[in-house]
Amino acid sequence: MKKKVLLLLLSAIIIATFFIPVTQQKSVIIKSSFLSTYSFLANPVKWEHWMPELRKIVDADSGKVLVQKGNNSFTIKGENIKLGVKEQGTVFDINEQAGNNSSNYIYSLLPVVDKFLNKTIVSVDQTVNPITYVIGKLWPSFNTDHHLSELKTFMETDSLFYGFNIFETGVPESNLIVAKQRVANNDRFTEAAKIRTTLQAYIKTNNLKQLQPLIAQFLPVGKDSTEVKIGFFIDKLVKSGDGIEYDRMPKGGLFYAARFRGKFNKRGKIYSAMREYFDDHTIHGPILPIETYLDNKLPANDSDSIRIQLNFPAFPSGRVR
Numbered sequence: 001m002k003k004k005v006l007l008l009l010l011s012a013i014i015i016a017t018f019f020i021p022v023t024q025q026k027s028v029i030i031k032s033s034f035l036s037t038y039s040f041l042a043n044p045v046k047w048e049h050w051m052p053e054l055r056k057i058v059d060a061d062s063g064k065v066l067v068q069k070g071n072n073s074f075t076i077k078g079e080n081i082k083l084g085v086k087e088q089g090t091v092f093d094i095n096e097q098a099g100n101n102s103s104n105y106i107y108s109l110l111p112v113v114d115k116f117l118n119k120t121i122v123s124v125d126q127t128v129n130p131i132t133y134v135i136g137k138l139w140p141s142f143n144t145d146h147h148l149s150e151l152k153t154f155m156e157t158d159s160l161f162y163g164f165n166i167f168e169t170g171v172p173e174s175n176l177i178v179a180k181q182r183v184a185n186n187d188r189f190t191e192a193a194k195i196r197t198t199l200q201a202y203i204k205t206n207n208l209k210q211l212q213p214l215i216a217q218f219l220p221v222g223k224d225s226t227e228v229k230i231g232f233f234i235d236k237l238v239k240s241g242d243g244i245e246y247d248r249m250p251k252g253g254l255f256y257a258a259r260f261r262g263k264f265n266k267r268g269k270i271y272s273a274m275r276e277y278f279d280d281h282t283i284h285g286p287i288l289p290i291e292t293y294l295d296n297k298l299p300a301n302d303s304d305s306i307r308i309q310l311n312f313p314a315f316p317s318g319r320v321r
Helices: 002-017 034-041 044-050 052-060 130-138 148-156 185-205 268-281
Strands: 022-030 066-070 073-078 081-088 091-098 101-111 120-128 167-170 175-184 215-221 225-234 245-248 254-263 290-293 305-313
Touching: 022 148, 034 044, 034 101, 034 120, 044 052, 044 066, 044 073, 044 081, 044 148, 052 073, 052 081, 120 148, 175 185, 175 215, 185 215, 185 225, 254 268, 268 305
Parallel strands: none
Antiparallel strands: 022 120, 066 073, 073 081, 081 091, 091 101, 101 120, 167 254, 175 225, 175 245, 215 225, 215 290, 254 305, 290 305
């Protein structure tokens, strides 16, 4: 009788253990500072862009994604998906509902303490039953990371994180001629074309050769004016005069660059991306950026399609991301 009772008790204990929750954890190191990673996860707009299920909806129609913000929390709703995120110190408590599946998990952030302070350990914790835990240990592929690998890929890939592939390059040539003029905003495109014609005539008259696509700057001055500056890299040293300036560029000097294709009046997004990149990497730009018009033609209006390379001459002062 005692053996039977003991056997029943042992069986009950064994069965009960299968219902005792176990915390399952997985961690990755992301090449991003703690502050950048924390700010990223605390921003619902960033979730819309990095989480594949949400990004797919946003890319098709951003109006189909609804964000509701609360006190240290936000909810993102889209077609067949609902995401609730609660911020608690260095922890993000997440409830994800995708179709008929629902899961709760936690992201925990911990800075990697070294001399660079440019990496963060992100861990995901989820409470599961022992059977799921054991299966995950025996077959790691069964153990989901709740988007950790996707988060790491997104944050470490410039073309995803900033929206553009940002790269280092050099000043292409040493000799540069430029002409500039302050004009009314409404006249900036026609005046830019006139400046270009003047420079081309100067090149022809002085037996010079254009070596690269034209460069330009359209710099707002107050509310009603723009300073238009057009330039050409040439093959010889010349003297400044007649409204044309000669600049000596440090050939091979460092540029940080990215390329944009789209409407002229939408190019501001590449400026924003580059400045965010500079802030994240603690890079300081000493002068204004240069737009290289890769098709060697200027826009005729705000809606004209352009293909440019935005070049920021810059000095790195230590990377933090």
